[in-house]
Amino acid sequence: MAGAVSIPLDTLQTLVHEFQTPIAAIRMAADVLASPIARDDAERQEKYVRIIREETERLQHQVETILGLARAHRNELFVCVAPVDVHDLIRKVLERHEGYVTCTLEGASPGILADELHLTNVLHNLLDNAIKYSAGKPDICIATTLTENELTISVRDHGIGIPESLQHRIFEPFFRVGEKHVSAKGFGLGLSYVQEIMEAHQWYMTLNSKEGQGSEFSIHVPNASFTSLPFQPA
DSSP states (O other), rough: OOSSOOOHHHHHHHHHHHHHHHHHHHHHHHHHSSHHHHHOHHHHHHHHHHHHHHHHHHHHHHHHHHHHHHHHHHOOEEEOOOEEEEHHHHHHHHHHTTTTEEEEEEOOOOEEEEEEEHHHHHHHHHHHHHHTTTTTSEEEEEEEOSSSSSSEEEEEOOOOOOOOGGGGGTTSSOOOOTOOOOTTTTTTTTTHHHHHHHHHHHHEEEEEEEETTTTEEEEEEEGGOOOSOOOOOO
């Protein structure tokens, strides 16, 4: 993990493009807000302020993903755990993905010890990944399942799926499934980052995927990470 990682040229170009897109959206929204057409239009102002906030958040997650991986490859990735209300966190994450994702949260909200910033980024990465690899309008479900032994957080899509022959490579930096798929934009770092965060928390992830039918990524949080916050298995 401590070795240097070379960045393919096409991946570097994609990475630059991924940064340019939110920057351009922020600049456009700021220009509109500064123009006379928005001065006396509260609804228009609210719309473009929301764009700026969403695109700034998108940039922040991209930067944190890259920095997290860089620290991991230098053996400098640390997590700062504190009690986290999982269901509250999921609801906050879903505010950015409204309209794409259904939510099934089982029982009372479970409390776990986690790095809230990194867990937030993990969920954003999994949801972004599900959206990118959807063949049409995204149809995604995020769900929690609680047992005495573990909490499972699952993100399921009905997208293009991952061929079995490629599933062992999905956590490699810069690897992307379905390079020719028009919606599969990105630079192939999200799942590698997710895996590093899983290891740092001593959690693990599983994948259930069939080509042409979609994928389900599941985060498994063992009961060693449970807190005293109230939770009730169904």
